[in-house]
Amino acid sequence: MAILFDQIVIQTVNGIVTGMILALVASGLTLIFGIMDVVNFAHGELFMLGAYVGTTTLVATGNFWVALLVASVTIALLGAALQVTTLRPLLGRDPLTTILATFGISLVLQNYALWQYGPVARKIQEPFTGHFKLFYLEYPWYRVAIALLSAAIIGALWLFLKYGTYGIWIRATTQDRIMAAAMGIPVPLVHTAVFAIGAGMAAASGVLFGPLVGVNHAMGLDWVLKAFIVVVVGGMGNLGGSVLASIFVSLLEAYASLWVSPAQAVIVSFVVLILTLLFRPTGLFVPTPK
Amino acid sequence: MTSLGNGRAPLIRVDGIHTYYGKSHILHGVSLEVGRGEVVGLLGRNGVGKSTTLKTIMGIVHPTQGEITFEARPIARAAAHRPARLGVGYVPEDRRIFRLLTVMENLRTGLDRPGMTEARRQALLDKVYHYFPVLAERRSQAGGTLSGGEQQMLAIARAMMLEPKIILLDEPTEGLMPRMVAQIREIIDVLHRDGVAILLVEQNVPLTLEASDRVYIMEKGVVRHHAPAAELRLDDAVIHKYLGV
Amino acid sequence: MPADSPAPLLRTEGLTIRFGGLTALNDVNFAVAPGEIRAIIGPNGAGKSTFFNCVTGVLRPTAGRILFNGEDITGLAPHRISQKAIARSYQITNILPNATTLENVRIAAQSRRHAWSLLSHHRAHRDVLDRALAVLAALGLKGKEDELAANLSHGEQRHLEIGIALATEPRLLCLDEPTAGMSAAETHDTMELVRRISRDLTILIVEHDMQVVMELAQRITVLHYGEILAEGPPAEIQQNPKVLEVYLKT
Numbered sequence: 001m002a003i004l005f006d007q008i009v010i011q012t013v014n015g016i017v018t019g020m021i022l023a024l025v026a027s028g029l030t031l032i033f034g035i036m037d038v039v040n041f042a043h044g045e046l047f048m049l050g051a052y053v054g055t056t057t058l059v060a061t062g063n064f065w066v067a068l069l070v071a072s073v074t075i076a077l078l079g080a081a082l083q084v085t086t087l088r089p090l091l092g093r094d095p096l097t098t099i100l101a102t103f104g105i106s107l108v109l110q111n112y113a114l115w116q117y118g119p120v121a122r123k124i125q126e127p128f129t130g131h132f133k134l135f136y137l138e139y140p141w142y143r144v145a146i147a148l149l150s151a152a153i154i155g156a157l158w159l160f161l162k163y164g165t166y167g168i169w170i171r172a173t174t175q176d177r178i179m180a181a182a183m184g185i186p187v188p189l190v191h192t193a194v195f196a197i198g199a200g201m202a203a204a205s206g207v208l209f210g211p212l213v214g215v216n217h218a219m220g221l222d223w224v225l226k227a228f229i230v231v232v233v234g235g236m237g238n239l240g241g242s243v244l245a246s247i248f249v250s251l252l253e254a255y256a257s258l259w260v261s262p263a264q265a266v267i268v269s270f271v272v273l274i275l276t277l278l279f280r281p282t283g284l285f286v287p288t289p290k
Numbered sequence: 291m292t293s294l295g296n297g298r299a300p301l302i303r304v305d306g307i308h309t310y311y312g313k314s315h316i317l318h319g320v321s322l323e324v325g326r327g328e329v330v331g332l333l334g335r336n337g338v339g340k341s342t343t344l345k346t347i348m349g350i351v352h353p354t355q356g357e358i359t360f361e362a363r364p365i366a367r368a369a370a371h372r373p374a375r376l377g378v379g380y381v382p383e384d385r386r387i388f389r390l391l392t393v394m395e396n397l398r399t400g401l402d403r404p405g406m407t408e409a410r411r412q413a414l415l416d417k418v419y420h421y422f423p424v425l426a427e428r429r430s431q432a433g434g435t436l437s438g439g440e441q442q443m444l445a446i447a448r449a450m451m452l453e454p455k456i457i458l459l460d461e462p463t464e465g466l467m468p469r470m471v472a473q474i475r476e477i478i479d480v481l482h483r484d485g486v487a488i489l490l491v492e493q494n495v496p497l498t499l500e501a502s503d504r505v506y507i508m509e510k511g512v513v514r515h516h517a518p519a520a521e522l523r524l525d526d527a528v529i530h531k532y533l534g535v
Numbered sequence: 536m537p538a539d540s541p542a543p544l545l546r547t548e549g550l551t552i553r554f555g556g557l558t559a560l561n562d563v564n565f566a567v568a569p570g571e572i573r574a575i576i577g578p579n580g581a582g583k584s585t586f587f588n589c590v591t592g593v594l595r596p597t598a599g600r601i602l603f604n605g606e607d608i609t610g611l612a613p614h615r616i617s618q619k620a621i622a623r624s625y626q627i628t629n630i631l632p633n634a635t636t637l638e639n640v641r642i643a644a645q646s647r648r649h650a651w652s653l654l655s656h657h658r659a660h661r662d663v664l665d666r667a668l669a670v671l672a673a674l675g676l677k678g679k680e681d682e683l684a685a686n687l688s689h690g691e692q693r694h695l696e697i698g699i700a701l702a703t704e705p706r707l708l709c710l711d712e713p714t715a716g717m718s719a720a721e722t723h724d725t726m727e728l729v730r731r732i733s734r735d736l737t738i739l740i741v742e743h744d745m746q747v748v749m750e751l752a753q754r755i756t757v758l759h760y761g762e763i764l765a766e767g768p769p770a771e772i773q774q775n776p777k778v779l780e781v782y783l784k785t
Contacts, residue, residue, distance in 0.1 A: 168399060171391060172388050172395075175390055176386055182349075183374055183452070184400070187371060
């Protein structure tokens with residue numbers, strides 16, 4: 001029994017770490033959907049390209065934190081460019097067109113990465129090694145650092161939305177884009193900015209997660225699927241909900257891997273998704289509208 | 291007859307606009323004008339296109355034909371946020387308060403503009419709090435928790451934050467208790483005294499005739515009658531024809 | 536209603552519908568005689584659409600009864616109401632844009648007859664085709680049978696909408712703002728159409744256009760805040776002080 005308790009604690013820590021990265025990816029996704037009703041199928045590729053830009057910057061500068069910053073900013077700009085050229089002209093059209101557009105972008109970006117960086121996985125070195133003793137495990141400090149950093153980034157986003165000068169523009173446009181324009185808010189610009197922010201956050205997650213897995217052109221696929229599940233479970237457009245849902249689903253998966261293999265533990269997230277859609281389709285953490 | 295006849299350029303001129311919702315042809319060539327500082331009423335039965343006219347001016351829908359100018363600048367096909375930036379305020383029929391933003395944040399959507407010093411912001415806020423004290427009380431409350439009447443006050447205050455040259459009011463007294471209708475009437479006067487022009491769409495005929503300088507009456511997507519309010523107050527026949535049964 | 540008039544085709548007794556704290560219809564006692572053209576008017580929010588929704592089974596009343604031809608139809612599902620020969624046109628057109636004009640009407644006509652015959656070809660049902668062609672003629676759309684419905688003008692589409700309702704061989708036809716968004720010319724055509732089809736039908740029409748109401752209706756029911764404010768022939772309603780007050784707030 002003592003061993004089981006240890007394992008539960010370890011899985012809790014693992015679940016929270018994975019959950020926070022997932023939250024970082026999912027926040028961008030839910031923010032984008034909430035404000036412009038775009039289901040961004042290219043989000044995983046922005047994550048992946050962020051990781052790649054991180055590897056090259058790391059090689060060039062040797063500094064992990066610079067790589068994190070450069071990757072986030074570069075991919076944010078890429079996101080802005082993509083939104084302006086391919087999504088802005090589609091505003092107000094059938095949602096299917098934006099899904100097709102972002103899906104197309106994801107294919108282009110995946111193949112670009114393959115062409116640019118080759119099929120061999122790359123590695124990002126952690127900025128610091130070092131472990132602490134968690135029961136019988138040598139637990140890397142870096143994993144804890146990821147969770148804290150993700151939380152910090154999401155926290156900064158939340159503060160910006162709530163109190164920042166342009167946070168009000170974003171929140172007003174999310175709630176009622178027509179009335180926001182009638183108040184002089186430049187809605188197209190706000191849309192581009194939010195897409196850029198979402199892309200930047202995805203890129204940051206890619207760099208942060210890079211040291212834990214290999215960086216390859218397909219790394220986005222797993223994550224974007226999980227991120228979509230979490231966005232639905234948390235309530236589409238609901239930032240707090242997606243964070244809670246990320247942690248919730250990741251914890252469940254982590255606990256499930258105590259009994260089944262991690263590959264099978266993934267089933268948990270799908271079960272949660274199905275249950276959510278059946279019983280609380282607006283989101284687990286969202287009060288059901290009357 | 292749509293021109294002001296006094297030689298001054300109008301603040302807003304709407305010229306022969308046709309607006310569609312999908313295939314539904316709502317406006318069949320609407321023309322009207324509002325001069326600087328004027329209160330102009332727009333009357334007509336339900337469904338004639340009064341709200342659509344305001345929405346077209348505000349850039350919420352684009353006309354397929356015709357032109358709209360603000361201070362001689364064409365705005366009919368401009369980006370949706372242009373009219374507000376130029377000085378057109380809008381108070382829609384369903385108020386459209388940002389429900390999840392607080393009262394203060396709602397006001398800030400109009401208050402947070404380039405060139406707004408702290409002093410000017412405070413002066414504007416003091417002004418609306420003076421005329422709508424309930425908004426001061428509820429400033430940290432979410433917009434969605436306000437009553438219908440309070441939301442109407444907030445919608446008007448929010449438009450005032452833009453320091454507009456003209457405010458488009460769409461049925462501001464609909465569904466309000468008489469006491470609040472009087473408050474609306476008062477704020478129209480206040481705005482008028484401040485030199486803000488008003489284009490007032492209303493179902494409340496006596497209020498409109500009392501508050502307006504001139505009145506247009508619409509029927510089936512066109513302006514059918516135009517007269518100074520003073521004249522219309524005595525013209526029961528026209529009122530009955532276009533507004534009665 | 537006068538003592539010697541025929542039994543009403545549609546009647547409501549104490550019809551009430553509440554949505555939470557809002558009473559949309561309050562104790563409405565309505566009756567329309569067979570063959571009548573009755574207009575229902577009233578300011579925004581008076582309950583006109585809600586009334587239609589109750590009669591056509593879209594909404595279930597909170598209290599009261601609806602009787603059609605003496606039969607209680609309260610709370611019946613919309614497809615059942617349609618089987619009872621009540622048809623309705625909508626403010627937002629419900630036509631099938633990618634089908635031809637004839638197909639739109641024929642599908643509706645087919646629902647009334649041979650709805651369940653799986654094995655025979657639809658072209659074998661000559662009676663359905665004849666009915667559809669007759670409806671198109673009444674609509675003034677003869678010659679446009681093979682035109683895709685999406686390509687019709689707005690006015691023609693609204694007429695087609697009425698035609699679809701007509702093809703189900705109703706005894707009561709409910710028209711919901713049939714002239715909304717129409718020009719004066721299209722409105723005139725619609726009035727002609729309603730007059731043409733009114734011979735064998737009872738018609739309820741919700742409208743804002745007073746000219747249409749005054750010229751078409753034999754009787755008018757005025758709704759206000761969910762209650763019947765006044766009822767009577769157009770001339771009477773025009774002079775009714777309570778009605779004037781509501782419309783002009785004088």
